[in-house]
Amino acid sequence: MSQSPILVTGGAQRLGRHCVERLLDDGQPVIMSYRRERESLEALRRRGAVTLAADFSSEAGIHDFIARLKAQTSSLRAIVHNASDWAPDSLDDDAGANFERLFRVHMQAPYLINLHARELLDACQEPQRDIIHMTDYVSQKGSRKHAAYAATKAGLDNLTLSFAAMYAPDIQVNAIAPALIMLGEGDDEAYAEKAKAKSLMAKVPGPGVIYQTLRYLLDNDFVTGAILPVDGGRHLR
Numbered sequence: 558m559s560q561s562p563i564l565v566t567g568g569a570q571r572l573g574r575h576c577v578e579r580l581l582d583d584g585q586p587v588i589m590s591y592r593r594e595r596e597s598l599e600a601l602r603r604r605g606a607v608t609l610a611a612d613f614s615s616e617a618g619i620h621d622f623i624a625r626l627k628a629q630t631s632s633l634r635a636i637v638h639n640a641s642d643w644a645p646d647s648l649d650d651d652a653g654a655n656f657e658r659l660f661r662v663h664m665q666a667p668y669l670i671n672l673h674a675r676e677l678l679d680a681c682q683e684p685q686r687d688i689i690h691m692t693d694y695v696s697q698k699g700s701r702k703h704a705a706y707a708a709t710k711a712g713l714d715n716l717t718l719s720f721a722a723m724y725a726p727d728i729q730v731n732a733i734a735p736a737l738i739m740l741g742e743g744d745d746e747a748y749a750e751k752a753k754a755k756s757l758m759a760k761v762p763g764p765g766v767i768y769q770t771l772r773y774l775l776d777n778d779f780v781t782g783a784i785l786p787v788d789g790g791r792h793l794r
């Protein structure tokens with residue numbers, strides 16, 4: 558039986574790219590979305606990843622991506638909603654536009670893709686079909702500086718519960734809720750030390766722990782509606 562591809566949105570860098578590479582290592586066909594073309598995409602293309610441009614900052618952009626996704630494949634094994642923008646709150650006239658951008662990428666895109674790509678998951682002939690939402694520990698706690706980000710990630714957590722109930726038993730729908738996994742390019746040692754201290758495990762684990770969690774969900778046919786924390790015990794600090 559030929560394998561249906563797994564869609565990873567925002568797969569061009571960091572956690573998404575790591576998961577794309579590990580899925581390819583496992584012999585899994587992958588379709589990945591990217592927003593900005595870059596040289597590093599060529600290496601993934603050479604490994605067989607199918608890359609589709611996507612900008613989820615408008616509803617039209619989301620529907621345009623869905624149409625190109627349906628033209629690309631007739632089935633999907635899973636969808637990983639990884640695309641995200643960790644934008645801080647804007648304190649000026651851009652506050653509303655910033656909130657809207659985060660709503661679209663974190664909530665409207667997963668919502669519309671889940672609705673319109675269900676037929677692709679249903680067409681998968683393999684025993685299991687999954688939707689995985691990448692959310693965030695801050696969904697449960699809020700954030701003083703990233704309130705719009707946290708709120709829209711909380712909305713994605715809630716969509717996990719709704720789609721799990723809507724799509725059972727044919728499609729499992731779960732979320733992975735990380736805390737600090739990878740530092741940003743501009744983060745200095747002082748930031749890193751302060752960030753490490755926020756979790757009980759006191760480390761920045763790197764993207765391998767996310768692929769382990771993704772693999773667990775893809776290989777388990779009895780988990781749905783779960784929001785799995787991968788936060789080093791930060792919720793207990």
Ligand SMILES: NC(=O)C1=CN([C@@H]2O[C@H](COP(=O)(O)OP(=O)(O)OC[C@H]3O[C@@H](n4cnc5c(N)ncnc54)[C@H](OP(=O)(O)O)[C@@H]3O)[C@@H](O)[C@H]2O)C=CC1
Nearest residue numbers: 567571572592593612613614639640641691736737738739
């Ligand atoms: N890194 C961490 O420590 C943590 C990550 N998470 C979550 O894990 C996931 C992966 O994190 P990380 O790898 O750091 O993510 P990134 O910040 O690297 O973003 C992933 C990708 O999302 C794409 N993207 C952003 N906005 C849009 C948009 N409007 N339309 C289409 N694509 C878009 C970007 O594409 P491009 O680069 O092409 O512009 C980017 O490559 C995210 O959902 C994040 O919220 C949660 C907690 C901690």
Ligand SMILES: Nc1nc2c(c(=O)[nH]1)N=C([C@H](O)[C@@H](O)CO)CN2
Nearest residue numbers: 641642643693736737738739741752
């Ligand atoms: N899309 C992104 N979301 C998040 C990122 C990121 O780099 N891109 N980073 C974080 C931080 O690591 C945060 O967890 C530190 O406390 C959160 N979300």
